[in-house]
Amino acid sequence: TVLELRGFRIFKGFLDAALQAEILAEIRNVAACAPPFSPMTPYGKPMTVKMTSAGKYGWFSDKSGYRYETHHPNGALWPVIPDLVIEIWRQVVGFERLPDCCLANFYGEGARMGLHQDRDEADFSWPVVSVSLGDDGLFRIGNPTKGGSTESIWLQSGDVVVMGGDARLTYHGIDRIRYGSSQLLPKGGRLNLTLRVVD
Ligand code: MD3
Ligand code: FE
Secondary structure (H helix, E strand, O other): OEEEEOOEEEEOOOOOHHHHHHHHHHHHHHHHHOOOEOOEOOOOOEOOOEEEEEOOOEEEEEOOEEEEEOEOOOOOEOOOOOHHHHHHHHHHOOOOOOOOEEEEEEEOOOOOEEEEOOOOOOOOOOOEEEEEEEOOEEEEEOOOOOOOOOEEEEEOOOOEEEEOHHHHHOOEEEEEEOOOOOOOOOOOOEEEEEEEOOO
């Protein structure tokens, strides 16, 4: 089933349990080559979410600000984006262009992500695709400008969200997770993948 919320297309239960497990295994390989880290925010506090990336570009933040980098902080190139993840993009966006960044966000108990816009990419006409795995996450959706009303929806393991068109610059965040709500990750927590066209 596809839900529509403020221009976001939410494909509930897009990935079955077997595919979720296969994608998780692919992301474990990514994390083995590119260990997850907690980026430092420009205001000097580390993020509660741990991150790593795959593809030509990876997302990075430090006191100088948010940006994309071609290398992991350990000096290595980011690993390639796993095939099954690319396949999701093909199914919900198409073949015209493929993403050049897969950002993997790991939410442990108590981790959250404040309301923000994603605007470090060159061309906002390409959507961002999000894949949720593991514990439920409370996703909050605001407006294209700061402030105003918000709506929230629980994202569950296997859900896929497409943020395109007018929704591309909408403020959004993750308020909290339901730690232990899913058995997919052996230690619990939530894993979210976002697929982006960066340049
Ligand atoms: C709407 N991640 O990585 S995914 C992010 O669940 C991010 O980890 C959240 O926000 C997470 O930037 C939410 C949904 C999402 C991702 C990117 C977007 C929504 C978006 C970009 C533009 C608009
Ligand atoms: Fe975001």
